[in-house]
Amino acid sequence: MLIKNISNGFVHPVSSEITPASVYSTRRQMIRAMAGGAAGATLAGFAARDVFSQTATQRPGKLAALATTKTAVAGGVTMEKPTEYKDASTYNNFYEFGTDKSDPARNAHTLKTTPWTVEVEGLIKKPGKFALDDLIKLSSLEERIYRLRCVEGWSMVIPWIGYSLSELIRKVEPQGSAKFVEFVTLADPKAMPFVGSRVLDWPYVEGLRLDEAMHPLTLLSFGMYGEVLPSQCGAPVRLVVPWKYGFKSAKSLVKIRFVEKQPGTAWNKAAANEYGFFSNVNPEVDHPRWSQATERRIGEDGLFAKKRKTLMLNGYDAQVGSMYAGMDLKKFF
Numbered sequence: 001m002l003i004k005n006i007s008n009g010f011v012h013p014v015s016s017e018i019t020p021a022s023v024y025s026t027r028r029q030m031i032r033a034m035a036g037g038a039a040g041a042t043l044a045g046f047a048a049r050d051v052f053s054q055t056a057t058q059r060p061g062k063l064a065a066l067a068t069t070k071t072a073v074a075g076g077v078t079m080e081k082p083t084e085y086k087d088a089s090t091y092n093n094f095y096e097f098g099t100d101k102s103d104p105a106r107n108a109h110t111l112k113t114t115p116w117t118v119e120v121e122g123l124i125k126k127p128g129k130f131a132l133d134d135l136i137k138l139s140s141l142e143e144r145i146y147r148l149r150c151v152e153g154w155s156m157v158i159p160w161i162g163y164s165l166s167e168l169i170r171k172v173e174p175q176g177s178a179k180f181v182e183f184v185t186l187a188d189p190k191a192m193p194f195v196g197s198r199v200l201d202w203p204y205v206e207g208l209r210l211d212e213a214m215h216p217l218t219l220l221s222f223g224m225y226g227e228v229l230p231s232q233c234g235a236p237v238r239l240v241v242p243w244k245y246g247f248k249s250a251k252s253l254v255k256i257r258f259v260e261k262q263p264g265t266a267w268n269k270a271a272a273n274e275y276g277f278f279s280n281v282n283p284e285v286d287h288p289r290w291s292q293a294t295e296r297r298i299g300e301d302g303l304f305a306k307k308r309k310t311l312m313l314n315g316y317d318a319q320v321g322s323m324y325a326g327m328d329l330k331k332f333f
């Protein structure tokens with residue numbers, strides 16, 4: 001179902017998987033609920049954000065009731081307080097909409113998320129195109145609170161909604177020759193003002209090794225904070241790979257391709273010496289231009305506060321460390 005929130009221009013699919021009919025029985029009720037959510041949003045400013053980003057970040061809709069309302073806390077490090085929604089939705093990297101942290105919240109309202117199809121192709125037995133609603137229904141949705149650590153030195157704690165990407169991968173049956181998964185995101189110059197700029201090679205592409213993509217922590221996410229994803233956070237579907245630097249978590253996915261060779265990725269192509277293919281969060285491997293030993297939590301740590309220590313693999317070492325046993329993580333950064 002398609003709901004257009006007239007007050008802020010966001011267009012979002014509403015799936016019965018996200019909102020049981022018993023909760024929002026009529027379209028009118030839904031629209032009322034969404035308007036309430038928007039009006040109730042707190043729009044206080046944060047550092048680089050300006051008045052434009054504040055008006056552009058009204059929430060997409062109070063679609064909180066999940067099929068399962070239990071919080072699945074994966075990773076063992078996630079009992080930290082989630083970042084405020086207003087911070088998580090106004091301090092973003094989504095270069096298709098601009099390079100300033102406040103640009104995505106200001107500009108991403110032009111992203112049209114319906115209809116939306118994700119094509120799954122390459123070295124698999126069951127290739128196909130998934131309409132967004134079918135993709136959402138493929139497995140039961142969970143809420144998972146994950147840290148996201150950006151390569152630039154900041155972090156957030158976000159309650160994501162989605163399911164393990166492995167659920168989809170199992171259904172499409174990878175062939176033996178499939179060793180990597182490539183994630184291609186939308187590059188629509190009409191909706192995305194910075195596609196065509198020379199900052200990156202578009203579309204924004206990311207990649208994982210097949211075992212990383214299959215790891216249960218790797219999340220295909222459709223929402224956050226009990227609601228559908230706001231456009232600036234990668235609506236309508238994105239990846240969340242919590243033990244890797246944030247740029248591996250590709251937003252607004254349109255294609256998932258299974259390949260034999262390690263795919264070229266947007267940031268690796270832009271600066272291979274700065275952004276490796278693995279990009280595992282690692283306090284012991286500095287970025288060539290800055291240390292990765294510490295981080296600043298967005299919305300909590302002020303500019304002059306002491307930074308907090310970055311944890312190996314973003315705190316998910318116990319869960320994912322074995323995938324890198326014997327690898328020289330300084331070489332394969």
Ligand code: MTE
Binds near residue numbers: 094095150246
């Ligand atoms: N996906 C696309 N398509 N385009 C981007 O510019 N930026 C990445 C990643 N996914 C990016 C993207 C980077 S650098 C980070 S840190 C995270 O998204 C930020 O996610 P957030 O804005 O939800 O915190």
